[in-house]
Amino acid sequence: MTEKVFITEQDKATIICPECKLSTTTDASQYKKINKEVRLKINCTCGHSYSILLERRNQFRRETNLPGRYTLRSSSGIEKKGSLSVRNISRGGLKLELKLMPDLKLGSRLSVEFNLDDHHKTLIKKDVIVKVIIDPVVGTEFSSFNTSDPGDKALGFYLFA
Numbered sequence: 001m002t003e004k005v006f007i008t009e010q011d012k013a014t015i016i017c018p019e020c021k022l023s024t025t026t027d028a029s030q031y032k033k034i035n036k037e038v039r040l041k042i043n044c045t046c047g048h049s050y051s052i053l054l055e056r057r058n059q060f061r062r063e064t065n066l067p068g069r070y071t072l073r074s075s076s077g078i079e080k081k082g083s084l085s086v087r088n089i090s091r092g093g094l095k096l097e098l099k100l101m102p103d104l105k106l107g108s109r110l111s112v113e114f115n116l117d118d119h120h121k122t123l124i125k126k127d128v129i130v131k132v133i134i135d136p137v138v139g140t141e142f143s144s145f146n147t148s149d150p151g152d153k154a155l156g157f158y159l160f161a
Helices: 150-159
Strands: 003-006 012-016 023-027 038-043 049-055 061-073 079-090 094-098 109-115 123-134 137-142
Touching (some): 003 012, 079 109, 079 150, 094 109, 094 123, 109 137, 123 150
Antiparallel strands (some): 012 023, 038 049, 079 094, 123 137
């Protein structure tokens, strides 16, 4: 299995051998601007070889497949509703797969509602802003994130559980 290794804001990557747990921090600036997936084969001093995937995203994303609903409100007040699947969650937003693509534009606002697959089946209701559209997938950013809000707190715990 390929391990994900995150590149920090300082362009550093900490690589940990899955066999001996030896960690090495290295300069990853040469990989930061590459526009395709970067996989590297690592040969540890313990003799173990393994693959890593350099993750250039700013925030950890948890892969999911959570059913939910969305509401799109137009400037004229008309609402369009539909089904979605939450494909991943980060502290900054959601990757959604919409069952039927409404007339979205970058900057459109959606209200989304879904249940986490945690012990409590926590209901999450969030407003998001559309940042990327690759039909049927929509990348979104939370319009707000408040750690004192119970739903946002549950999302925070969910990400790192």
